[in-house]
Amino acid sequence: MGDSHGSRPGPHSGVRFELLGPLRALRDGVAIPLGPPKQRAVLAVLLLQEGRPMSYDGLVEAVWGGSPPVHVRNLVQKYVSGLRRALGDGPGLEWTGNGYRLNGAGIDDLRERRRLIDEAMAARDAGDLRRAGELVASAEELWRGEFAEGLQAPYLAAERLRWAEKRLTVLEARLAGAIDLGRSFEYVHELVRLVAAHPLRERPVELLMLALYRTGRGVDALMAYEELRQRLAEALGADPGPALRSLHARILRQDPALMAAPVPVG
Secondary structure: OHHHHHHOOOOOOOOEEEEOOOOOOOOOEEEEEOOOOHHHHHHHHOOOOOOOOOHHHHHHHHHHHHOOOOOOOHHHHHHHHHHHHHOOOOOOOEEEEOOEEEEOOEEHHHHHHHHHHHHHHHHHOOOOOOHHHHHHHHHHHHHOOOOOOOOOHHHHHHHHHHHHHHHHHHHHHHHHHHHOOOOOOHHHHHHHHHHHHHOOOHHHHHHHHHHHHHHHHHHHHHHHHHHHHHHHHHHHHHOOOHHHHHHHHHOOOOOOHHHHHHHHHO
């Protein structure tokens, strides 16, 4: 699905913008050179305003943080001029009196992802877990790397963290749906990798425990819990949360409902 969107332009300007990975601007499927990294960061920050003006001070804070270079005003003017030249007669980058505003531009892969996730949630609510899983997988294929990958700016760093969390939550929901569909066996290895990548996160361990239990590996499920309990104790001095403790107790007593009951997709 990811490649099928590669040359579809934005809704107004004829330029397609993407931020689910390194920033890209495409005209008729051809990448537009966007200049040096800080100039690209300015564009990414303005794209994220979704047509709202951003004050000069706000833009400087977003791109350079609290200690901008002494010649930052010249840099902003240089980068805005560079972006106007790069974008040509496509999106308009204007000074409104209140700030810089990017007109006729949207973050197209982000918009497509939002539509796919909304459709997946509607399918899930209608009980069509298979369709929901397909839509979420299509949304995941839009990612080409980290959000605004490679651009150094405080505003973008915060957005990158926020989007990493959103992406992980969607991945967990997709895996939970697959387990509900009886596909525990084929996703055990993916869940093991997810736990290794996020060793203090409880939801992947919860899903791994359920997948292991449903494939006849109850002892391994209990070991996964114990390993997380030890990691949490050592790193945070904390115990697993109530959802995980409840699942652990149900596995210990071999609750027959665990073999069929769906896990809520959170």
